[in-house]
Amino acid sequence: MNNILKIDSLYKTYEKGDKAAINNVSLALQEGKIYVLMGSSGCGKSTLLNLIGTLDTPDSGEIFYKDKNYKSFHTTNQFRSNIIGFVFQFHHLIPILTLKENIETAMINIKQKNKEKKAKDLLERLGLKSQINSLANCVSGGERQRAAIARALANNPKLILADEPTGNVDTQTTHLILKELLKFNKNTQCTMLIATHDLEVAKIADVIFKMSDGKIVGEEIRNKDEKSITI
Amino acid sequence: MYKITYNYATRNIIRTPLRSFFTVFSIAMIFSMYILLTAVADSFTGGFNKLIKQENIDIIIQSKFSATPLSSSISKEDFKAIVSNDAISKYIGFVIGKKRFKDRNITYLLGMDNFEQVSKKLGITLKNGRLFNSGTNEILMAERLLQIRELKIGDEVTLSAKNHFKIVGTYHSWVSFFNSSIIGDLKQIRKLLKRENKTNMLFLILKDSEKSEEIIKEINHSFNDLYAIKSGDFSQALGAMKNIFYLSDIIAIITLIIASAILINTFLMAVYQRTKEIGILSAIGWTRRMIISMFITESVILSIIGGIVGFILSLGMLFYLKENYSNIGFLLPEGLSILQFFYTLLMSLLIGIISAIIPAIYATKIAITKAIYHE
Numbered sequence: 383m384n385n386i387l388k389i390d391s392l393y394k395t396y397e398k399g400d401k402a403a404i405n406n407v408s409l410a411l412q413e414g415k416i417y418v419l420m421g422s423s424g425c426g427k428s429t430l431l432n433l434i435g436t437l438d439t440p441d442s443g444e445i446f447y448k449d450k451n452y453k454s455f456h457t458t459n460q461f462r463s464n465i466i467g468f469v470f471q472f473h474h475l476i477p478i479l480t481l482k483e484n485i486e487t488a489m490i491n492i493k494q495k496n497k498e499k500k501a502k503d504l505l506e507r508l509g510l511k512s513q514i515n516s517l518a519n520c521v522s523g524g525e526r527q528r529a530a531i532a533r534a535l536a537n538n539p540k541l542i543l544a545d546e547p548t549g550n551v552d553t554q555t556t557h558l559i560l561k562e563l564l565k566f567n568k569n570t571q572c573t574m575l576i577a578t579h580d581l582e583v584a585k586i587a588d589v590i591f592k593m594s595d596g597k598i599v600g601e602e603i604r605n606k607d608e609k610s611i612t613i
Numbered sequence: 614m615y616k617i618t619y620n621y622a623t624r625n626i627i628r629t630p631l632r633s634f635f636t637v638f639s640i641a642m643i644f645s646m647y648i649l650l651t652a653v654a655d656s657f658t659g660g661f662n663k664l665i666k667q668e669n670i671d672i673i674i675q676s677k678f679s680a681t682p683l684s685s686s687i688s689k690e691d692f693k694a695i696v697s698n699d700a701i702s703k704y705i706g707f708v709i710g711k712k713r714f715k716d717r718n719i720t721y722l723l724g725m726d727n728f729e730q731v732s733k734k735l736g737i738t739l740k741n742g743r744l745f746n747s748g749t750n751e752i753l754m755a756e757r758l759l760q761i762r763e764l765k766i767g768d769e770v771t772l773s774a775k776n777h778f779k780i781v782g783t784y785h786s787w788v789s790f791f792n793s794s795i796i797g798d799l800k801q802i803r804k805l806l807k808r809e810n811k812t813n814m815l816f817l818i819l820k821d822s823e824k825s826e827e828i829i830k831e832i833n834h835s836f837n838d839l840y841a842i843k844s845g846d847f848s849q850a851l852g853a854m855k856n857i858f859y860l861s862d863i864i865a866i867i868t869l870i871i872a873s874a875i876l877i878n879t880f881l882m883a884v885y886q887r888t889k890e891i892g893i894l895s896a897i898g899w900t901r902r903m904i905i906s907m908f909i910t911e912s913v914i915l916s917i918i919g920g921i922v923g924f925i926l927s928l929g930m931l932f933y934l935k936e937n938y939s940n941i942g943f944l945l946p947e948g949l950s951i952l953q954f955f956y957t958l959l960m961s962l963l964i965g966i967i968s969a970i971i972p973a974i975y976a977t978k979i980a981i982t983k984a985i986y987h988e
Contacts, residue, residue: 437896437981463898474893474985478624479617486617488897494616533897 384448386541386573387411387434392443394429394596403429404440405596411541414571416563418584421593427577428471430593431543434575435466447541463490467539467572471546473530477519481505481529484518488536504532508562524555531559535566542566544576548583560586618903622911625883636879637919640872640961644923647868648949648957649930650861656946670705671825672817674832677840682814683709689810691836695817700828703818708799710806712772718938720758721794722772724802732784737791742766742782745798750776752797756783757935770795776805792947869964872919876912876968883908884976891976892984905973912969913962920961924954 387410394404403426411417419427432438434445436458445452447465455461462468467488475484485501492500505514508528513521518529527550534542542563548556564586567574576583584590592600626633674695679685687706696704708724729744745751754764759780764770769777778797786792803809819825825843832841884891891904928949935945 432982435896437985457900459895459898459900462896466898468896470893470896470985474889474896476621476890476893478628479621483617483620487894487899490898490903537898 384413385410385446386413386448388446388449389434390444390446392430392433392445393441394426394433394438395441402596404433407443407596407598409591409598411573411575413540413573414567415588416567416574416586417576418587418590419575419577419593420579420584420590423579425593426596427593428545429596431545431575431577434541435468435543436461463488463537465540467534467537467542469530469534469542469544469547471549473518473523473526475518475526475529475533478517480515480517481510481521481525481532482514484529485533485536488533490537492537500536501532504535505529508532509558524551527551528555528559531562535562538570538572540572542572542574542576544574544578546578546580547576548578548580553582556580556582618907618910621907622914625887625911626914629883632879632882633915636875636915637922639875640916640919640964641922641926643868643872643875644920644957644961645926645930647865647872647960648924648927648953650865650868652927652931652946652949652953654861670816671819671822672829672832672841672843674815674817674839674841675813677838682707683711685813686808687812687815687839689812691839692812692815695815695832695836698828698831700819700821700824701817702820705816706799706812707814707816708802708806708808708811709813710802710808712795712805714762721790722802722806723791723794723796724799724806725796726799728796728798737784737786737796740783740785742780745781745796747798748800749798750778750801751781752778752795753782753784754780754795755792756785757792758795759783761936772805869960872916873964873968876916876964877971879915880908880912880969880972881975883911884972888976888979888984889986891979892981892986895977895981896985901974901977904977905970908969908973908976909966913965916961916965916968917958920957924949924957 389407389409392404392407393402395402405426407426407430419430421427429438433440436452436455447461452458475481476487479487482498482501482505485504486497489497489500502514505511508531510521510525510528510532513525513529518526521529527547531547534544544563547563548559551559560583563574563576566572576587578584587604590600590602590604591598592602674687675682675685676687692706695701696706704726706726708722710722711719712722713719732739732744739753740756742753745753752770754770759765764780766780766782768780770780771777772795778795778801784791784796797805803811817828819828829841829843832839894904931945931949
């Protein structure tokens with residue numbers, strides 16, 4: 383399988399920090415696989431996702447998307463809207479827009495008519511049919527997180543970066559979210575990198591990276607048979 | 614993305630209703646001031662300019678160092694010498710003076726030669742009654758002034774202790790200045806204003822307009838105390854009065870700057886409050902252009918609503934001033950035109966766009982990771 387993403391000797395230090403948030407990280411992600419980043423709070427999982435997602439820039443080191451160096455990107459917005467699908471820990475929806483409109487905000491290069499159809503379809507799949515036109519600040523935390531998953535899938539991303547996607551939801555919603563991510567992975571061969579503490583999430587991984595103090599300290603390759611959640 | 618940008622902008626307006634209301638209210642008040650000021654300036658100078666252009670008045674003469682037409686003075690001898698020139702086809706001599714009523718409201722008295730012949734040239738139309746007879750204490754009163762002072766045709770007005778004038782007719786003019794005035798026989802008004810043998814201004818219509826430069830040179834050379842100019846540039850003849858209108862232009866520009874400052878302040882606050890949302894939108898791929906256009910949409914909606922409300926307010930204020938302050942009636946236009954309405958919309962649009970740009974650019978400069986975790 384081809385590498386979709388390759389990271390080489392990545393460093394990132396924050397202004398006030400006396401130690402590196404990301405310390406000499408190198409890794410490669412293959413197309414279509416699900417990767418899980420595990421580690422304690424503050425070990426650098428979110429920072430690594432932000433760097434891969436072009437939300438932040440590294441102090442040194444290089445990141446390649448399909449052999450194209452990030453440094454060669456003229457603007458990063460297009461990369462984020464066409465290639466990346468983000469799922470944030472606290473859903474990060476726009477509170478004054480409806481769930482449908484929140485999904486549409488991520489569909490930048492799609493015609494309005496198709497946007498509405500696709501947004502409805504995604505929300506239905508995630509069990510939010512009755513909440514399509516509800517404002518984001520009027521639905522429960524679990525519903526918001528499911529809508530955030532729908533938004534991440536809206537632009538058919540090649541790479542999904544999820545930061546604690548099940549961090550604030552109940553077991554039933556966790557299963558629904560994981561099921562939908564697996565289904566999307568199977569249908570589109572999209573690569574996923576999920577930062578989590580949740581052992582349930584780790585069950586869907588092909589590869590588990592263990593992080594500590596900004597470094598990758600372990601890598602566990604799992605068999606397909608070990609995936610305990612089925613679609 | 615236009616639909617989602619528009620929806621987001623309108624929801625933001627509704628999200629902070631009190632702030633949106635006061636922003637619109639402030640812009641509306643400022644715009645109403647701006648509209649009134651420009652309308653007054655346009656009405657006063659524009660009316661005269663239109664009159665002169667339409668009626669082919671070629672030359673305007675007033676005394677050289679007069680600050681305004683009111684203080685101008687042309688002697689009887691000079692008047693006669695000028696109008697005796699064979700190149701002149703017609704002339705209109707004016708005596709203008711200010712008169713204060715007992716209630717301290719001011720009217721303008723105009724004494725004219727050959728009123729019957731020149732009334733049309735001055736854009737004056739007899740509405741009711743008849744014209745005044747020469748050599749009598751008969752006057753025409755502007756219809757609006759008559760209504761405000763609650764008088765009727767046949768009433769007598771006392772313009773000085775010994776001078777009682779009878780109203781014999783009413784008139785209307787599209788030159789707003791005339792609509793707060795009283796017009797009478799030149800000799801009688803001269804006597805009243807104690808300006809016997811004097812004329813304030815003289816308008817000349819030449820047989821051949823091409824000769825206007827030549828005649829102007831001749832008059833300016835022969836009459837040291839007088840100043841003749843081409844009618845095309847009448848604003849010069851208004852003398853110091855034009856400075857008042859320059860001042861009104863400056864005030865009008867300042868009001869627009871204040872409107873912009875209010876909007877900029879509103880949107881800088883909005884950027885701070887919405888930092889997290891801006892970060893989210895950037896994270897999912899919104900470009901700088903999209904974020905800027907979102908702020909511009911919101912700003913334009915607020916400023917256009919402000920402009921429309923301001924226009925309606927200025928119409929109300931205009932009506933109120935005309936009804937209650939007859940002494941400044943001559944400065945006020947008859948009404949506001951549809952052109953002024955569209956001009957207001959255009960100004961609102963421009964202010965809306967300009968005011969949103971600085972806060973919107975500032976918004977796009979915030980680091981995404983800082984913005985997302987901003988509380």
